[in-house]
Amino acid sequence: xxxxxxxxxxxxxxxxxxxxxxxxxxxxxxxxxxxxxxxxxxxxxxxxxxxxxxxxxxxxxxxxxxxxxxxxxxxxxxxxxxxxxxxxxxxxxxxxxxxxxxxxxxxxxxxxxxxxxxxxxxxxxxxxxxxxxxxxxxxxxxxxxxxxxxxxxxxxxxxxxxxxxxxxxxxxxxxxxxxxxxxxxxxxxxxxxxxxxxxxxxxxxxxxxxxxxxxxxxxxxxxxxxxxxxxxxxxxxxxxxxxxxxxxxxxxxxxxxxxxxxxxxxxxxxxxxxxxxxxxxxxxxxxxxxxxxxxxxxxxxxxxxxxxxxxx
Amino acid sequence: xxxxxxxxxxxxxxxxxxxxxxxxxxxxxxxxxxxxxxxxxxxxxxxxxxxxxxxxxxxxxxxxxxxxxxxxxxxxxxxxxxxxxxxxxxxxxxxxxxxxxxxxxxxxxxxxxxxxxxxxxxxxxxxxxxxxxxxxxxxxxxxxxxxxxxxxxxxxxxxxxxxxxxxxxxxxxxxxxxxxxxxxxxxxxxxxxxxxxxxxxxxxxxxxxxxxxxxxxxxxxxxxxxxxxxxxxxxxxxxxxxxxxxxxxxxxxxxxxxxxxxxxxxxx
Amino acid sequence: xxxxxxxxxxxxxxxxxxxxxxxxxxxxxxxxxxxxxxxxxxxxxxxxxxxxxxxxxxxxxxxxxxxxxxxxxxxxxxxxxxxxxxxxxxxxxxxxxxxxxxxxxxxxxxxxxxxxxxxxxxxxxxxxxxxxxxxxxxxxxxxxxxxxxxxxxxxxxxxxxxxxxxxxxxxxxxxxxxxxxxxxxxxxxxxxxxxxxxxxxxxxxxxxxxxxxxxxxxxxxxxxxxxxxxxxxxxxxxxxxxxxxxxxxxxxxxxxxxxxxxxxxxxxxxxxxxxxxxxxxxxxxxxxxxxxxxxxxxxxxxxxxxxxxxxxxxxxxxxxxxxxxxxxxxxxxxxxxxxxxxxxxxxxxxxxxxxxxxxxxxxxxxxxxxxxxxxxxxxxxxxxxxxxxxx
Numbered sequence: 003x004x005x006x007x008x009x010x011x012x013x014x015x016x017x018x019x020x021x022x023x024x025x026x027x028x029x030x031x032x033x034x035x036x037x038x039x040x041x042x043x044x045x046x047x048x049x050x051x052x053x054x055x056x057x058x059x060x061x062x063x064x065x066x067x068x069x070x071x072x073x074x075x076x077x078x079x080x081x082x083x084x085x086x087x088x089x090x091x092x093x094x095x096x097x098x099x100x101x102x103x104x105x106x107x108x109x110x111x112x113x114x115x116x117x118x119x120x121x122x123x124x125x126x127x128x129x130x131x132x133x134x135x136x137x138x139x140x141x142x143x144x145x146x147x148x149x150x151x152x153x154x155x156x157x158x159x160x161x162x163x164x165x166x167x168x169x170x171x172x173x174x175x176x177x178x179x180x181x182x183x184x185x186x187x188x189x190x191x192x193x194x195x196x197x198x199x200x201x202x203x204x205x206x207x208x209x210x211x212x213x214x215x216x217x218x219x220x221x222x223x224x225x226x227x228x229x230x231x232x233x234x235x236x237x238x239x240x241x242x243x244x245x246x247x248x249x250x251x252x253x254x255x256x257x258x259x260x261x262x263x264x265x266x267x268x269x270x271x272x273x274x275x276x277x278x279x280x281x282x283x284x285x286x287x288x289x290x291x292x293x294x295x296x297x298x299x300x301x302x303x304x305x306x307x308x309x310x311x312x313x314x
Numbered sequence: 315x316x317x318x319x320x321x322x323x324x325x326x327x328x329x330x331x332x333x334x335x336x337x338x339x340x341x342x343x344x345x346x347x348x349x350x351x352x353x354x355x356x357x358x359x360x361x362x363x364x365x366x367x368x369x370x371x372x373x374x375x376x377x378x379x380x381x382x383x384x385x386x387x388x389x390x391x392x393x394x395x396x397x398x399x400x401x402x403x404x405x406x407x408x409x410x411x412x413x414x415x416x417x418x419x420x421x422x423x424x425x426x427x428x429x430x431x432x433x434x435x436x437x438x439x440x441x442x443x444x445x446x447x448x449x450x451x452x453x454x455x456x457x458x459x460x461x462x463x464x465x466x467x468x469x470x471x472x473x474x475x476x477x478x479x480x481x482x483x484x485x486x487x488x489x490x491x492x493x494x495x496x497x498x499x500x501x502x503x504x505x506x507x508x509x510x511x512x513x514x515x516x517x518x519x520x521x522x523x524x525x526x527x528x529x530x531x532x533x534x535x536x537x538x539x540x541x542x543x544x545x546x547x548x549x550x551x552x553x554x555x556x557x558x559x560x561x562x563x564x565x566x567x568x569x570x571x572x573x574x575x576x577x578x579x580x581x582x
Numbered sequence: 583x584x585x586x587x588x589x590x591x592x593x594x595x596x597x598x599x600x601x602x603x604x605x606x607x608x609x610x611x612x613x614x615x616x617x618x619x620x621x622x623x624x625x626x627x628x629x630x631x632x633x634x635x636x637x638x639x640x641x642x643x644x645x646x647x648x649x650x651x652x653x654x655x656x657x658x659x660x661x662x663x664x665x666x667x668x669x670x671x672x673x674x675x676x677x678x679x680x681x682x683x684x685x686x687x688x689x690x691x692x693x694x695x696x697x698x699x700x701x702x703x704x705x706x707x708x709x710x711x712x713x714x715x716x717x718x719x720x721x722x723x724x725x726x727x728x729x730x731x732x733x734x735x736x737x738x739x740x741x742x743x744x745x746x747x748x749x750x751x752x753x754x755x756x757x758x759x760x761x762x763x764x765x766x767x768x769x770x771x772x773x774x775x776x777x778x779x780x781x782x783x784x785x786x787x788x789x790x791x792x793x794x795x796x797x798x799x800x801x802x803x804x805x806x807x808x809x810x811x812x813x814x815x816x817x818x819x820x821x822x823x824x825x826x827x828x829x830x831x832x833x834x835x836x837x838x839x840x841x842x843x844x845x846x847x848x849x850x851x852x853x854x855x856x857x858x859x860x861x862x863x864x865x866x867x868x869x870x871x872x873x874x875x876x877x878x879x880x881x882x883x884x885x886x887x888x889x890x891x892x893x894x895x896x897x898x899x900x901x902x903x904x905x906x907x908x909x910x911x912x913x914x915x916x917x918x919x920x921x922x923x924x925x926x927x928x929x930x931x932x933x934x935x936x937x938x939x940x941x942x943x944x945x946x947x948x949x950x951x952x953x954x955x956x957x958x959x960x961x962x963x964x965x966x967x968x969x970x971x972x973x
Contacts, residue, residue, distance in 0.1 A: 071471065071480055073443065074452045098439070098473060102455050105443035108408060114534025115407060117438040130538070140330055143539035151535075157573070181452040181486075185479035190472060198458075198493025200574050207664050225567060233734075234664045236841055243822075243841040249872070249901060250815050250840035255350070255492045258570040260563075266620070267736040268627045272871065275350060275434065276492075279570055281563065282549070288755065290620040297566060298549035301559050309560035326872045345870030345904075499817055499898025506884045509877050 004149075006033055006091040008057070009080065011070055011099055012041030012048070020095035022054050022162030027093055027155050029056030029163060030122050031129060035093070038083060040065055040076065049171035054163040060171040061087075068178055070099045075180030077106030082176050084111050089150055091129065096154035104152050114146035120159040129153070196245055199228035202256040204247060206270075207234040208263020208284060209303065215240050217307040218262045224311060230254065232264045247273035262303050266291030315367045315462065318424040319359045320414050320445070321352040321386060323379035324435045332542040348382040351430030355490035356386055357497035358460055359428050368392045370421060374402055374413050380513050388500030388508035395421065399518040404530030407436070411444035412528050416521040418449060425484045426467065431456050431491040439489075446487035453487040454480055458494040475575055586612040589950060590772055590782035592759050592796055593617065595626035596735050597928050598788035599742035600939035604947035606749035611951055613751040614780060615743070616772065618758035622739025625791055625866060628811065628905035629735040630838060630847055631936050634673040635698055635727050636689025637831045638682070638851065640934055645692045647941040647958065654940040655733050658741055665741040667734025671839060673829040674712055675725040676890070682833070686725035693727060700727040712828060715818070715893020732829060732838050735936050762799040762925065769800060769925035784950055786926045791866040791906040793929040800925045804916070805967045808906035809853040809861045811933065812875040814883065815843045816897035835886055843900055846883060850907055850933030866906050874904035907932045910967060917942050917962045918949060926950070927964060 008024040021037060028035035036059040037052055044062040052060045063083055068075045080103055084092065094100040096118045108115040121132040131144045131153055146153075196202065203222035209215050215235070222229040229245065236246035247254060249269040255276035262283045264270055271294045274280065282295035283303050292298045299306070323346045331340045348356075356371075363369045371386040373379045374397040383394040397417055405413065418424055427449070432439040439455070446453035458477070459470035467486045471478040472494075500508070518525050526532055552562045589605055591598045594617025605611045632639070633652045640648055655666040677683045683702070690700035702725050703709055706718035712726060743753055754774075761773035762785060771781040787804075789796045797804035827839040837846040855861040859878060880899075887894045909932040910916060916930040928946055931938055945956040 071454075071478055073455075074446075077443075077447065098455060101439055102443045102453065105407070105440040106447040106453070108440075109411070109444050109447040112534075115438075115440060116535050117407075117440060135330075135540075140332055141541045142537050143541070144535055145538045147534050147536060181483040182454065183481045185481065187479070188477045190475045190477050197496075198491075201571065211662075211664070225571065233841065234667065237669060238664075243843075246841050249903070250843055250845065253350070253901075257574055258567070260567065265737075265740060267734075267740075268620075268623045269736065279566075281566065283563075290623065292549050292551075293620065295549040297552060299552045299559055299563060301556065305556045306560055306563070309556055310564060313560065313564050326870050326874075329871075343868045343870040343874065345872070345874040347873045499900055501819075501896045501898055502816065502880065502884050502887065503895045505880055505899055509880065 004033065004090045005088055006031055006035040006093070007087070007089045008035055008037045009092050009094045009100065009104070010037070010039050011076070011103070012039050012044060013070065019162065020097075020157065021052055023157065023160045024093050024095065024155060025054035025056040025163035026160035027122055030160070031091070031124055034058035036061060038063055040079060042066060042068065044173065046171055046173060050168045053166050053169045055166050056163050057169055059169055062171065062173040064173065064175045065178055066175060068180060069184050071184045072178070072180035072182045073099075073102040073106060074182065075178030076103045077110065078178035079176040080104060080107040081110035084113075084150060091150065092152045094152070094154055096156050101154055104154070108152050111150060113150040113152045114148070115152040116144045116146065117154045118156045119144070119153055120156050122153070196228050196230055196252055197254055199254065200257045201225065201227040202230050202254055202259045203227040204230045204232065204259060204261040204264060205235050205240065206232040206262060206264030208265075210235060210238060210240060212263065212304055214262070214304050214307060217304070217311060220311050221307055227260070232270050249273060261291060261295070264291055265289050266294050315364070315426070316422060316424045317359050317362055317367060317369045317426045317428070318372060318418055318422065319355055319369065319386065319391070319428045320372045321356070321382050321430070322349040322433045323347070323373060323375045323382040324349045324433055332540045344378070346378055346381065348385050349430050349433045351432060351434075351490065351492040352382075353497045354492060354494040355428040355430045356389055357495045358457070358488070358490050360390055360498065361495075362426065362460060362462065363390065370395065370424075372397060372414060372417050374398070374405070374410055383513055384505070384508045384511070385500055387511045388504040389498060393514060394511065395514045395516050397516045401518045401523070401525035401529045401531070404533060405528050406533040406535040407438050407440040408444055408534060409528040409532050411441050411448055412532075413521070413523065414441070414445050415448035416523050417516060418445070420521050423485065426460070426462065427451070427485070427487040429487070429489045431489040442487060442489040449485070449487065451485050451487045452482045453489070454482060455489045456491045457488045458491070460488055586610050587784065587951065588612045588782045589614070590780060590785045591615040591788055592772065592785065593788035593790065593792065594621040594739065594743065594753065594755070595624050595788065595790055596622065596629070596739050596935045596939045597790060597931060597943075599739040599746065600943035601786060601788055601928055601946060602746040602751055602753070603742040603749075604943040605950065606746040606751040608947065608951045613746065614782070615746070615751065615753045616757045616759050616774065617753065617755050620755065621743045621753070622736035625905050625907070626735040626739055626935065628813070628903055629933070629936055630813070630836070630845060631667065631733040631735045632673075632829050632836065632838060633730060633733055633937050634675070634829055634831065635693040635730045636686060636700060636725055637673060637675050638685065638833065639849070640937055642685065642688055642692065644958075645689075647938055649696055650941040650944070651937045651939065652730065655738060658738065662741075665737060667737040668731060669839070670729070670731040671826050671828045672726065672728040673730050673831065674709070675831040676721045677723050677725070678721055678833060680722070683722055690725055698727060698729045700725060713830060714825065715891055717890055717892050720889055726828075730829070733936060738936065759796070759799075762796070764800060764922065768923040784924050784926060786928055786950075788928045790929055790931065790935065791908040793908055793927065794863060800922050802920055802922050802925065804927065804929065806908045806910055806916070806930045807855050807861045808864045808866070809850060809855070809909045809932070811847055811850070811905040811907050812879045812902070813845060813847040813905070814875070814902045815840060815845055815900040816894060817843050817900050818894065819896045830891070832886065832890055835883065837891070844894065844897065848879065848882065850909065851913060853909065855909065855911065861909070864906055869904060869906065872901055872903055875902045915942065915962050916964050916967065917946055918955075918959050918964065920964050
């Protein structure tokens with residue numbers, strides 16, 4: 003008999019918004035699922051926050067002394083819960099903490115694991131797990147042979163399920179041993195180098211020609227992004243060559259990249275990797291960058307930047 | 315100290331198509347390269363390696379994958395192992411971890427094992443933690459700094475917009491994200507020498523791996539179908555007055571920034 | 583009122599856009615250019631774009647072609663900064679034999695005749711001043727000019743494309759020509775992957791390394807080979823050079839700066855069409871986005887550098903790429919009429935598309951519109967290769 007569960011890890015006593023989305027994903031499988039929340043000193047009051055359409059029970063799992071960095075210990079706990087409750091399908095959000103913990107747990111319980119799914123379907127009694135692959139050029143359907151299976155779901159794949167009246171809740175304590183100890187937490191210094199930056203603003207030839215380089219720079223500062231440029235911008239000394247994006251310069255993998263006035267020659271686009279969101283602003287509707295961007299804004303960047311920089 | 319680094323040889327071409335008949339993936343060319351985030355793991359290994367330490371590099375893949383090994387040899391690896399067996403083909407993440415763990419046990423034991431945080435093609439990020447589990451080691455993912463003091467590793471882990479200072483008992487497995495440091499490049503001189511270096515080829519039999527437990531045969535997670543996404547990548551075009559466009563852009567950027575801040579920054 | 587001449591150009595690289603621009607200057611030309619990808623983003627994007635006043639890439643016999651190309655881009659750059667991507671680094675051409683000394687000196691005379699500077703330097707200390715990482719023991723001397731440099735083929739193609747459109751020409755981007763309509767041995771038009779048919783009076787194949795395949799659609803055997811243009815971007819050990827690295831030319835390779843990095847490539851004249859390591863018939867659509875170079879190329883470079891540029895033997899290998907040049911047996915392009923009536927070629931530029939396209943396109947446009955040939959078109963005609971084949 004199949005038993006579907008949702009796993010979440012509670013941080014600072016609060017539920018993340020992934021629970022509601024995972025509840026909706028579970029609902030797509032047609033059977034009620036139970037939700038397992040792992041954390042330290044969890045309070046039964048939390049159950050009310052975690053009761054969503056599609057969830058029939060909330061299990062709070064206290065893992066004393068373990069923090070999310072202690073993935074080895076938390077994997078012990080997760081695997082024990084899976085075994086104790088005979089879980090056949092575990093859904094979790096595709097994010098670093100859960101991925102690390104459940105990869106280890108998968109080994110412990112001999113589960114098959116798929117990642118970053120965006121849709122689930124039931125077909126011939128098995129769960130068809132669909133995920134975009136290769137920058138969303140291809141959709142791949144995966145299945146897990148036998149049970150149990152662990153599925154990570156990409157955030158935003160399902161609209162959050164509605165809250166319901168509080169469902170039954172129980173609390174248990176599961177121990178796990180860790181060889182890791184946690185120390186100080188510090189804020190990450192804002193992009194000390196370009197390659198590791200999550201958010202990058204790029205100025206291109208168009209920004210220099212229209213005299214907007216300073217405005218692009220001001221916008222980068224405003225949103226806390228690293229500033230980079232295309233080759234002509236470096237050639238003309240507006241940025242150091244170390245901050246030049248492209249085949250002949252630096253290769254970056256930002257999560258968000260906003261590009262002003264770059265035509266989009268292949269030497270440039272080769273410098274941006276990964277599946278981050280690319281927003282391009284260009285006054286030429288035929289600029290090749292359009293074919294590279296996720297969002298294209300055909301506008302005079304001068305006017306747009308004045309408006310952007312004036313916003314609160 | 316014995317340090318191991320596991321790398322992946324990934325296709326360079328980002329464009330793929332699906333053969334309409336066989337549903338197999340068709341790529342532009344067969345060219346490959348060392349996985350981008352692995353370069354940062356190699357740099358961490360290089361900085362860690364002191365006098366008397368050894369650094370060994372492993373990759374599971376076809377014969378072409380020696381190109382990835384040669385890059386790491388040029389950067390100072392002592393031994394290079396190509397884990398190549400028909401039985402390994404079609405491995406899921408667990409199968410890959412089993413092969414790597416078996417090789418690391420066979421040629422180890424290692425005090426520190428390093429990997430890139432995720433591959434550019436599969437991008438599951440699962441192989442590191444799975445390998446650690448199989449080896450009975452703790453793992454720290456997304457580490458941007460690593461120091462060893464006696465039998466303890468001090469690791470700086472990046473999560474969201476925060477850095478976590480962790481300590482782990484050796485042996486430990488650490489994964490390194492893209493952009494963690496500034497990697498040295500192999501020099502032309504070292505690359506010419508590395509291209510002549512011995513590569514140790516390793517099969518399932520060498521590692522005592524039962525072929526039924528890895529590769530296509532042992533895979534628990536399998537691809538059942540691939541479908542071409544018909545729609546070409548087409549940019550969403552934002553139109554309107556300057557103010558409307560500025561507002562839309564601001565909304566988009568704010569939403570993305572918010573999602574980034576939530577990306578694990580609140581742990582502990 | 584006379585009807586406009588309809589011309590279809592296949593390929594939006596340096597060859598197609600230069601021709602399209604030149605044709606658009608005739609008010610009785612109706613030009614349509616088909617580009618299956620993006621303008622200037624095929625093998626043009628992988629061109630080093632060096633246009634030197636007196637290197638060996640193109641025989642001095644065709645010096646006017648070189649000068650015309652160079653000055654076209656200088657004017658383009660003057661019109662709008664960056665539109666030709668000019669980086670004025672100067673060029674250092676190293677002589678390793680007396681024959682090269684003579685050729686370089688003739689090139690300098692030609693450059694000076696056109697009002698540019700150039701000198702042949704034998705003072706090794708001075709050569710080292712220009713490029714400190716050089717080993718001057720292996721060379722007899724070097725020709726130097728500060729006046730030239732390299733351009734950007736992608737930017738030039740896009741500038742030509744813009745000018746062509748401003749003159750009323752049409753560019754169909756993302757339009758893949760899949761069929762050439764031939765009736766009674768005469769080209770009548772093309773069909774695209776979308777199934778659309780376009781009728782033309784003249785079709786010109788400007789597809790460079792793709793010409794073999796495009797030619798097949800017209801039933802034509804285009805005698806080009808692909809030679810590998812294997813290139814590396816290297817980071818000099820000093821990381822940031824405190825001098826301008828000039829274009830460096832040796833008979834077997836050349837180097838130029840690319841930001842803080844240095845781009846190095848095997849010279850096209852050092853390629854042997856009969857060596858399967860160098861040349862063959864490949865599919866340019868399967869060129870990798872990066873990488874794809876051979877180990878032999880690394881060995882080749884190392885040995886060249888050990889001998890000539892020791893300062894680069896410890897350079898870091900940053901990235902590499904592979905491109906295909908479209909090369910004929912005599913390393914000169916194929917321009918003009920073919921055995922298929924109204925199907926013309928402007929292809930086979932080899933490593934010299936950026937240098938040669940302006941002069942060739944100027945002459946070819948005039949030939950298409952007015953039927954007047956030039957000495958250049960006669961020398962680079964398809965028929966010369968047919969004759970060679972018969973021998």
